[in-house]
Amino acid sequence: MNQLNDLDYGTPASESNQTVILEIDGAPVEVPAGTSVMRAAAIAGVNVPKLCATDSLEPFGSCRLCLVEIEGRRGYPASCTTPCEPGMRVRTQSPKLAELRRGTMELYISDHPLDCLTCPTNGNCELQDMAGVVGLREVRYGYEGKNHFDAAKDESNPYFTYDPSKCIVCNRCVRACEETQGTFALTISGRGFESRVTAGQAESFMESECVSCGACVQACPTATLTEKTVIMMGQAEHSVVTTCAYCGVGCSFKAEMKGNEVVRMVPNKDGHANHGHSCVKGRFAWGYATHKDRITKPMIRSRITDPWREVSWEEALSYAAGEFRRIQARHGKDSIGGITSSRCTNEETYLVQKLVRAAFGNNNVDTCARVCHSPTGYGLKQTLGESAGTQSFDSVMKADVIMVIGANPASAHPVFASQMKRRLRQGARLIVVDPRATEMVKSPHAAATHHLKLLPGTNVAIINALAHVVLNEGLHDAGYVADRCDTKSFEDWKNFVLRPENSPEATASITGVPAAELRAAARLYATAGNGAIYYGLGVTEHAQGSTMVMGIANLAMVTGNVGREGVGVNPLRGQNNVQGSCDMGSFPHELPGYRHISDTTVRSEFEGAWNVTLSPEPGLRIPNMFDAALEGSFMGLYCEGEDIVQSDPNTQHVTAALSAMECIVVQDIFLNETAKYAHVFLPGSSFLEKDGTFTNAERRISRVRKVMPPLGGKSDWEVTVALAEALGYPMPYSHPSEIMDEIARLTPTFHGVSYDKLDRLGSLQWPCNDEAPEGTPTMHIDRFVRGKGRFIITQFFASPEKVTPRYPLILTTGRILSQYNVGAQTRRTDNNLWHAEDRLEIHPQDAEERGIADDHWVGIESRAGQTVLRATVTDKVQPGVVYTTFHFPESGANVITTDSSDWATNCPEYKVTAVQVMPVTQPSQWQQQYSEFNERQLRLAAAAEERHVLVSK
Numbered sequence: 011m012n013q014l015n016d017l018d019y020g021t022p023a024s025e026s027n028q029t030v031i032l033e034i035d036g037a038p039v040e041v042p043a044g045t046s047v048m049r050a051a052a053i054a055g056v057n058v059p060k061l062c063a064t065d066s067l068e069p070f071g072s073c074r075l076c077l078v079e080i081e082g083r084r085g086y087p088a089s090c091t092t093p094c095e096p097g098m099r100v101r102t103q104s105p106k107l108a109e110l111r112r113g114t115m116e117l118y119i120s121d122h123p124l125d126c127l128t129c130p131t132n133g134n135c136e137l138q139d140m141a142g143v144v145g146l147r148e149v150r151y152g153y154e155g156k157n158h159f160d161a162a163k164d165e166s167n168p169y170f171t172y173d174p175s176k177c178i179v180c181n182r183c184v185r186a187c188e189e190t191q192g193t194f195a196l197t198i199s200g201r202g203f204e205s206r207v208t209a210g211q212a213e214s215f216m217e218s219e220c221v222s223c224g225a226c227v228q229a230c231p232t233a234t235l236t237e238k239t240v241i242m243m244g245q246a247e248h249s250v251v252t253t254c255a256y257c258g259v260g261c262s263f264k265a266e267m268k269g270n271e272v273v274r275m276v277p278n279k280d281g282h283a284n285h286g287h288s289c290v291k292g293r294f295a296w297g298y299a300t301h302k303d304r305i306t307k308p309m310i311r312s313r314i315t316d317p318w319r320e321v322s323w324e325e326a327l328s329y330a331a332g333e334f335r336r337i338q339a340r341h342g343k344d345s346i347g348g349i350t351s352s353r354c355t356n357e358e359t360y361l362v363q364k365l366v367r368a369a370f371g372n373n374n375v376d377t378c379a380r381v382c383h384s385p386t387g388y389g390l391k392q393t394l395g396e397s398a399g400t401q402s403f404d405s406v407m408k409a410d411v412i413m414v415i416g417a418n419p420a421s422a423h424p425v426f427a428s429q430m431k432r433r434l435r436q437g438a439r440l441i442v443v444d445p446r447a448t449e450m451v452k453s454p455h456a457a458a459t460h461h462l463k464l465l466p467g468t469n470v471a472i473i474n475a476l477a478h479v480v481l482n483e484g485l486h487d488a489g490y491v492a493d494r495c496d497t498k499s500f501e502d503w504k505n506f507v508l509r510p511e512n513s514p515e516a517t518a519s520i521t522g523v524p525a526a527e528l529r530a531a532a533r534l535y536a537t538a539g540n541g542a543i544y545y546g547l548g549v550t551e552h553a554q555g556s557t558m559v560m561g562i563a564n565l566a567m568v569t570g571n572v573g574r575e576g577v578g579v580n581p582l583r584g585q586n587n588v589q590g591s592c593d594m595g596s597f598p599h600e601l602p603g604y605r606h607i608s609d610t611t612v613r614s615e616f617e618g619a620w621n622v623t624l625s626p627e628p629g630l631r632i633p634n635m636f637d638a639a640l641e642g643s644f645m646g647l648y649c650e651g652e653d654i655v656q657s658d659p660n661t662q663h664v665t666a667a668l669s670a671m672e673c674i675v676v677q678d679i680f681l682n683e684t685a686k687y688a689h690v691f692l693p694g695s696s697f698l699e700k701d702g703t704f705t706n707a708e709r710r711i712s713r714v715r716k717v718m719p720p721l722g723g724k725s726d727w728e729v730t731v732a733l734a735e736a737l738g739y740p741m742p743y744s745h746p747s748e749i750m751d752e753i754a755r756l757t758p759t760f761h762g763v764s765y766d767k768l769d770r771l772g773s774l775q776w777p778c779n780d781e782a783p784e785g786t787p788t789m790h791i792d793r794f795v796r797g798k799g800r801f802i803i804t805q806f807f808a809s810p811e812k813v814t815p816r817y818p819l820i821l822t823t824g825r826i827l828s829q830y831n832v833g834a835q836t837r838r839t840d841n842n843l844w845h846a847e848d849r850l851e852i853h854p855q856d857a858e859e860r861g862i863a864d865d866h867w868v869g870i871e872s873r874a875g876q877t878v879l880r881a882t883v884t885d886k887v888q889p890g891v892v893y894t895t896f897h898f899p900e901s902g903a904n905v906i907t908t909d910s911s912d913w914a915t916n917c918p919e920y921k922v923t924a925v926q927v928m929p930v931t932q933p934s935q936w937q938q939q940y941s942e943f944n945e946r947q948l949r950l951a952a953a954a955e956e957r958h959v960l961v962s963k
């Protein structure tokens with residue numbers, strides 16, 4: 011439990027190494043140079059009254075409440091804007107100061123509705139606090155003068171209200187939107203008495219540029235900007251620190267609670283990944299956890315055409331175990347397997363792979379990272395020696411040039427995007443490599459110096475051309491390469507890269523990027539000082555995904571950009587625990603800590619700990635499971651937290667494979683698309699209902715803490731333990747901390763991790779062991795994990811997905827800020843108000859050729875299938891390229907994606923599908939079939955619920 015409010019030091023900490031000593035109210039205090047008098051006072055335990063200052067924002071000096079007296083200075087300087095000086099003698103209390111502060115407060119209060127008792131922030135309002143602190147007893151100006159009491163509220167945002175009658179025009183919200191979020195959606199319009207906060211061009215919040223991050227709400231000292239849940243439920247009673255269940259930034263939050271109910275999620279100031287910032291998903295979109303669609307009773311059925319039957323946990327688990335054993339007896343030991351999810355905790359994924367290896371007796375376990383970042387694991391291991399990003403998020407604040415490849419952090423990693431934009435506003439330069447003009451290319455006060463708008467599928471040609479310029483123009487760091495890298499591999503790679511076919515001039519016709527632009531970008535990155543690369547699924551989800559990851563590592567090494575702050579190779583992981591699910595041994599060929607299953611020494615360690623004999627043969631990957639199901643040799647699946655029907659490519663192939671299986675066990679919080687093909691449904695628990703850990707994109711392990719009991723009666727880890735028990739393989743854990751202790755014992759990079767240490771330090775970045783007891787923010791500092799960095803030749807091959815007269819456009823896919831992955835969570839929140847359907851973005855030229863206008867229904871046909879979406883005509887995409895998101899099952903985005911995949915890891919090539927687009931008037935055949943199937947399945951599930959109600963009556 012934590013207290014609700016953190017101490018606010020008034021102004022941000024200074025990062026200076028020098029200190030100054032001064033005296034505040036007679037007591038000496040030593041602070042870093044550049045610290046404000048207000049902050050120094052707070053450090054000395056003296057809280058100077060304040061309204062416009064808060065320690066997450068630069069001081070503004072507008073409210074005049076924080077006045078102090080400084081010996082030898084005239085007047086009464088504002089302590090928030092006055093830096094400390096050596097020997098300064100400050101007085102924070104005097105009769106004159108008290109009089110001045112009371113006078114200021116009188117002015118504020120005379121234009122403030124005095125409805126404290128019925129105000130939603132009663133008890134948590136800084137204006138109220140300050141009135142008390144300055145000892146306000148009367149308001150000489152009366153309340154009858156001109157005021158704003160009748161100003162109309164803006165209720166347009168689904169999550170917070172703007173009530174201008176309560177605004178004291180302190181500007182904190184405006185500064186939060188600028189400094190913290192980087193959106194610049196708010197201004198103070200009007201002057202003097204007329205001045206008011208306005209969103210955009212005097213629009214409502216919803217009509218403005220506002221992205222609903224909540225930073226302004228967080229910064230507002232009054233009830234002007236208030237969460238609607240607080241207005242509805244009142245102030246919280248206690249709070250628990252936990253970690254966001256959405257993206258790979260892994261923001262830390264305080265879940266503010268009333269009993270077992272969440273009142274609001276407040277970004278944690280001490281969160282090491284987010285430093286008190288948030289995005290609309292983590293901050294506001296948590297209502298899905300108690301949505302009426304939650305399934306909280308175990309269910310079974312023999313065939314997917316049967317109605318579901320609600321049963322006890324015992325019956326469901328014994329049915330599942332019985333089916334798995336029956337299938338193995340009939341089809342062999344290898345005929346069943348499991349799939350883990352990056353939405354689950356480390357402890358849960360560890361247990362699922364343990365269950366598969368120890369209780370199923372094979373290695374048929376895979377994870378959804380297969381379809382997103384498996385090439386990262388492979389490519390970084392080959393070149394640098396560790397399957398993970400090299401930096402902390404904070405490292406970006408030391409970068410001079412930032413290259414973003416195939417990623418749109420503004421949509422998919424919003425809190426990190428805000429940090430990156432802050433660095434750009436400080437002067438760092440940006441190179442974006444992306445087929446689309448993403449929000450990163452141009453945002454307020456931060457634009458890319460170069461946007462290499464390549465054709466989808468040509469990443470490797472681009473990275474080779476960038477490296478070609480670096481070597482050809484002698485811009486590489488020869489000393490770094492000689493000291494840190496493998497000479498032979500460097501020479502081989504150099505000879506390859508310098509071939510004329512890799513020059514920007516030769517590749518321009520393939521990539522569509524003009525040679526001069528590419529050369530300029532290469533020079534900028536190589537001569538940056540600190541050059542940092544961030545990349546996403548636009549790199550990995552390609553037939554050459556692993557090649558491109560290695561190409562990025564090559565470029566970073568040759569320019570000496572790995573092994574210190576401000577540089578590095580940084581995969582932006584899509585989901586909250588992609589890194590963790592990979593670390594935990596979810597791949598069929600690897601035990602936890604990325605150790606190959608064929609390694610006898612490693613295997614015997616696990617055999618000893620788990621008391622079983624393990625198979626040395628790698629198991630099936632997800633696509634192999636589907637193929638084997640269609641061949642009749644893979645008949646049973648345990649799928650925890652993952653919706654393979656919606657998220658995996660070539661939906662028809664996936665559903666055919668699932669329909670061929672004899673027993674599918676789905677553990678989830680909702681009846682997701684995969685569950686509609688299942689025979690056993692085990693109710694899952696949301697992140698609010700369980701203990702565990704997530705590992706974010708910077709290898710940061712953070713605690714997930716239970717704030718309410720699981721709605722289905724069991725946390726997810728308990729369900730896996732119970733299934734193992736039913737299979738005759740006991741896993742006697744009494745708390746997830748014991749699972750982490752086992753992980754730590756068996757995994758060298760986790761040897762030093764424990765819940766106690768996490769509680770003490772807040773979070774830990776692995777490797778965390780005897781050499782690095784408090785974790786490792788930056789990797790490969792003196793040497794690469796593999797010893798010498800290895801350059802790998804990255805020959806470009808055109809994607810097998812070729813455009814033809816029949817399929818002349820390239821479809822690429824991505825995400826949007828308000829929705830998350832398959833949308834199962836965010837679709838069940840008001841985030842739908844921003845994005846209620848997947849749309850097809852098409853360039854005006856391609857649209858006109860086809861007679862397509864905005865909002866028209868269009869058919870999109872690939873070699874795999876056809877679907878229908880509405881069109882958005884935009885020049886964000888280039889001619890020849892169309893784009894969509896994949897958040898809604900009925901869109902069937904993956905009906906059109908194909909089986910083409912990465913050569914090394916089978917990561918699907920979601921980013922390149924050759925398609926034709928045409929105007930249509932009705933849904934595709936697949937959509938019509940989906941609609942019927944979906945309705946039937948929902949009826950079969952509803953029948954179980956109705957029967958349950960009847961029986962309990």
Ligand code: SF4
Binds near residue numbers: 187191194221
């Ligand atoms: S919610 Fe965020 S984006 Fe919207 S106005 Fe507030 S700070 Fe700006």
Ligand code: SF4
Binds near residue numbers: 177179182183207234
């Ligand atoms: S809305 Fe809140 S933060 Fe913004 S100016 Fe008004 S009182 Fe200050």
Ligand code: SF4
Binds near residue numbers: 254258259291
């Ligand atoms: S979705 Fe990502 S950026 Fe947004 S609050 Fe959650 S972890 Fe942070």
Ligand code: FES
Binds near residue numbers: 059071091
């Ligand atoms: S807090 Fe210093 S002027 Fe407002």
